[in-house]
Amino acid sequence: MQVIDAAAHVFSRFGYHGAGMRAIAEMLGIKVASLYTYFRSKDEALEVVCRAGLEQPMTSLRLACEQETRFEERVHRFLAAHHKLIVQKSDYVSVYMNERRYLTPEATVRINAAAREMRCNFDRLFDDARAEGKMDTAIPSRMARLMLIGVLRNITQFFLEGPVADIDKLVWQSGEHFVRGLAPRPDA
Amino acid sequence: MQVIDAAAHVFSRFGYHGAGMRAIAEMLGIKVASLYTYFRSKDEALEVVCRAGLEQPMTSLRLACEQETRFEERVHRFLAAHHKLIVQKSDYVSVYMNERRYLTPEATVRINAAAREMRCNFDRLFDDARAEGKMDTAIPSRMARLMLIGVLRNITQFFLEGPVADIDKLVWQSGEHFVRGLAPRPDA
Amino acid sequence: MQVIDAAAHVFSRFGYHGAGMRAIAEMLGIKVASLYTYFRSKDEALEVVCRAGLEQPMTSLRLACEQETRFEERVHRFLAAHHKLIVQKSDYVSVYMNERRYLTPEATVRINAAAREMRCNFDRLFDDARAEGKMDTAIPSRMARLMLIGVLRNITQFFLEGPVADIDKLVWQSGEHFVRGLAPRPDA
Amino acid sequence: MQVIDAAAHVFSRFGYHGAGMRAIAEMLGIKVASLYTYFRSKDEALEVVCRAGLEQPMTSLRLACEQETRFEERVHRFLAAHHKLIVQKSDYVSVYMNERRYLTPEATVRINAAAREMRCNFDRLFDDARAEGKMDTAIPSRMARLMLIGVLRNITQFFLEGPVADIDKLVWQSGEHFVRGLAPRPDA
DNA sequence: TATGAATGAGGGTTCATTCAT
DNA sequence: GATGAATGAACCCTCATTCAT
Numbered sequence: 066m067q068v069i070d071a072a073a074h075v076f077s078r079f080g081y082h083g084a085g086m087r088a089i090a091e092m093l094g095i096k097v098a099s100l101y102t103y104f105r106s107k108d109e110a111l112e113v114v115c116r117a118g119l120e121q122p123m124t125s126l127r128l129a130c131e132q133e134t135r136f137e138e139r140v141h142r143f144l145a146a147h148h149k150l151i152v153q154k155s156d157y158v159s160v161y162m163n164e165r166r167y168l169t170p171e172a173t174v175r176i177n178a179a180a181r182e183m184r185c186n187f188d189r190l191f192d193d194a195r196a197e198g199k200m201d202t203a204i205p206s207r208m209a210r211l212m213l214i215g216v217l218r219n220i221t222q223f224f225l226e227g228p229v230a231d232i233d234k235l236v237w238q239s240g241e242h243f244v245r246g247l248a249p250r251p252d253a
Numbered sequence: 254m255q256v257i258d259a260a261a262h263v264f265s266r267f268g269y270h271g272a273g274m275r276a277i278a279e280m281l282g283i284k285v286a287s288l289y290t291y292f293r294s295k296d297e298a299l300e301v302v303c304r305a306g307l308e309q310p311m312t313s314l315r316l317a318c319e320q321e322t323r324f325e326e327r328v329h330r331f332l333a334a335h336h337k338l339i340v341q342k343s344d345y346v347s348v349y350m351n352e353r354r355y356l357t358p359e360a361t362v363r364i365n366a367a368a369r370e371m372r373c374n375f376d377r378l379f380d381d382a383r384a385e386g387k388m389d390t391a392i393p394s395r396m397a398r399l400m401l402i403g404v405l406r407n408i409t410q411f412f413l414e415g416p417v418a419d420i421d422k423l424v425w426q427s428g429e430h431f432v433r434g435l436a437p438r439p440d441a
Numbered sequence: 442m443q444v445i446d447a448a449a450h451v452f453s454r455f456g457y458h459g460a461g462m463r464a465i466a467e468m469l470g471i472k473v474a475s476l477y478t479y480f481r482s483k484d485e486a487l488e489v490v491c492r493a494g495l496e497q498p499m500t501s502l503r504l505a506c507e508q509e510t511r512f513e514e515r516v517h518r519f520l521a522a523h524h525k526l527i528v529q530k531s532d533y534v535s536v537y538m539n540e541r542r543y544l545t546p547e548a549t550v551r552i553n554a555a556a557r558e559m560r561c562n563f564d565r566l567f568d569d570a571r572a573e574g575k576m577d578t579a580i581p582s583r584m585a586r587l588m589l590i591g592v593l594r595n596i597t598q599f600f601l602e603g604p605v606a607d608i609d610k611l612v613w614q615s616g617e618h619f620v621r622g623l624a625p626r627p628d629a
Numbered sequence: 630m631q632v633i634d635a636a637a638h639v640f641s642r643f644g645y646h647g648a649g650m651r652a653i654a655e656m657l658g659i660k661v662a663s664l665y666t667y668f669r670s671k672d673e674a675l676e677v678v679c680r681a682g683l684e685q686p687m688t689s690l691r692l693a694c695e696q697e698t699r700f701e702e703r704v705h706r707f708l709a710a711h712h713k714l715i716v717q718k719s720d721y722v723s724v725y726m727n728e729r730r731y732l733t734p735e736a737t738v739r740i741n742a743a744a745r746e747m748r749c750n751f752d753r754l755f756d757d758a759r760a761e762g763k764m765d766t767a768i769p770s771r772m773a774r775l776m777l778i779g780v781l782r783n784i785t786q787f788f789l790e791g792p793v794a795d796i797d798k799l800v801w802q803s804g805e806h807f808v809r810g811l812a813p814r815p816d817a
Numbered sequence: 818t819a820t821g822a823a824t825g826a827g828g829g830t831t832c833a834t835t836c837a838t
Numbered sequence: 839g840a841t842g843a844a845t846g847a848a849c850c851c852t853c854a855t856t857c858a859t
Contacts, residue, residue, distance in 0.1 A: 477850095
């Protein structure tokens with residue numbers, strides 16, 4: 066097991082402040098002092114995990130947009146990819162979502178720079194949707210973005226809180242719900 | 254300032270494990286040892302805060318359902334009440350949302366019992382919506398509930414992460430989006 | 442035994458970096474964590490000790506100058522007082538002499554401010570000596586001061602390095618030597 | 630740069646306990662583990678540095694005594710040589726003076742054996758001075774030795790604590806003061 | 818009610834050192 | 839000769855908690 070995976074897992078499970086270096090070390094079967102061969106500090110470990118937790122969904126979004134042209138399909142594909150991602154790497158995503166606020170100020174700046182790129186990708190997605198006539202023009206991209214992130218957060222959180230039986234269905238219906246909610250009013 | 258408010262604020266700001274009794278005491282202008290006059294342990298303080306953070310939204314929901322009959326209005330009123338609530342008491346809500354996982358196993362049981370009551374209120378809301386013809390019958394109540402909780406979480410989180418300029422608009426559009434997404438397909 | 446005495450003793454014996462909080466605690470018969478009731482950090486403890494180690498010789502010098510008028514007597518009285526001081530409080534003096542370089546930059550500034558006052562007292566001593574005709578006018582006050590501090594350092598160091606048999610004699614002869622060395626050339 | 634020079638520099642700058650192997654390695658541009666190719670342990674490095682720090686002044690003293698016959702000149706030459714030495718190799722001298730107390734007991738024994746030889750050289754210097762009529766017969770050689778060592782320590786310390794403007798003058802006047810202070814009383 | 822003092826446990830981190838490569 | 843990885847021990851310090859006052 067990779068050292069950084071162990072860190073992600075432990076941070077995800079116990080929270081950054083609730084997690085001890087000891088727990089990470091034990092999970093790897095090494096001694097605490099040895100961890101410092103792999104990262105300089107707990108802070109840094111958090112940053113590395115957060116960066117991965119941010120970049121993986123970014124990749125999902127980019128791929129979904131590249132491989133699909135229709136808005137609904139893009140959304141569904143993005144959410145499906147995200148679902149697959151959290152099944153395999155939920156730790157990273159959940160740490161990014163729930164623990165990034167404990168990043169060092171400097172690390173926050175660095176992470177935010179990367180996050181800005183993701184926002185651009187979202188905005189492009191919604192611009193395209195509007196061009197397709199799939200999106201109520203009264204809804205600004207920013208709102209749509211915040212709400213889609215909310216969907217992500219929701220899926221992730223329910224996945225983490227305990228095994229949700231039909232999470233596939235939750236994912237699909239969340240996507241469907243999101244798309245429908247965005248659609249222009251039929252009477253307009 | 255109330256002792257429990259201070260605890261809520263500190264837990265919200267630094268996370269349960271990131272928060273020290275010292276921070277709570279300093280906020281009240283008393284010494285750490287004095288805190289134990291007000292609660293038996295840090296654990297207990299968390300439970301009290303979480304309970305309040307759960308019950309206040311419950312009240313909002315109950316009131317919204319009592320005072321309104323139309324589904325859309327109920328949702329908007331609920332979200333508006335929630336918005337008002339987090340402006341005043343965001344600490345409690347955010348602690349319930351983000352820190353309840355650090356509750357003692359026993360406390361978790363107690364809190365979950367209360368949470369079950371809220372789930373019932375949600376289910377009634379959606380049963381009524383279906384009766385009103387405002388909700389796609391293919392969507393189970395449970396899904397709708399999870400998604401509405403997601404909306405709550407989203408609003409709360411964005412409020413906390415920093416002052417969102419037009420949060421009123423986010424609240425209203427989140428409600429509108431939620432309602433629309435739930436609506437039966439026009440072609441059905 | 443006072444907590445700060447223990448710190449002074451341990452710093453003096455093992456050096457600041459060679460000394461552990463454990464050693465201080467053991468000397469007092471308390472646990473390490475309890476030390477932090479008395480000072481905020483090891484840094485701060487060093488500053489307190491250094492301050493005392495600086496102020497006590499300052500007092501000796503002031504008293505010697507107040508109680509005596511003749512230069513030689515002032516020097517002898519000062520050295521004798523210093524000798525008495527290091528018999529009782531050698532720890533403080535030696536820490537000031539040997540460990541003050543490990544002070545925090547901020548603490549260094551604070552200590553140096555106090556040290557400047559002592560330099561003034563020295564300068565006054567030598568001005569008087571010159572007026573008395575006891576001092577070669579070719580020797581600047583600053584030089585004389587540096588050399589007298591050297592004498593202090595010497596006495597202290599020999600005291601610390603192991604019991605010097607006739608330290609009284611060393612003190613007296615150091616003083617005598619210092620005074621004589623300063624005297625104007627007889628043929629001048 | 631020689632490995633032992635780096636050790637001397639780091640020990641001098643941070644103190645033996647304040648210095649880490651890492652600092653020495655970084656100064657040489659190698660990794661910590663590689664240091665152990667050059668010495669067996671930190672202890673041993675300290676001993677090597679101390680030995681050099683002791684032997685170099687010994688050489689100065691021997692040369693000064695060989696090349697001069699008059700007492701005053703010997704002292705001045707010795708101090709001048711010492712001054713020149715600390716300009717080039719202050720690290721070694723300062724480590725010997727300030728850090729030798731952290732030597733292993735066994736190393737201490739070895740160093741002290743070498744130091745005894747230096748004491749003999751001093752004693753010879755003062756015996757000659759007395760024969761020349763340059764030294765008050767009431768002052769034992771041992772006292773004179775302790776005081777001359779004090780002068781050395783003083784010069785070294787002031788040099789280290791920061792650039793002293795006219796250190797040449799301090800050196801010369803220290804020597805002059807030392808010699809004069811030792812001289813027999815004119816009325817005797 | 819309030820607190821100063823004390824503490825066991827544990828926090829993250831650095832240390833000097835070894836050893837297989 | 840050089841080093842990455844590993845480690846036991848120690849580092850300073852903070853933690854939540856108790857208790858006599």
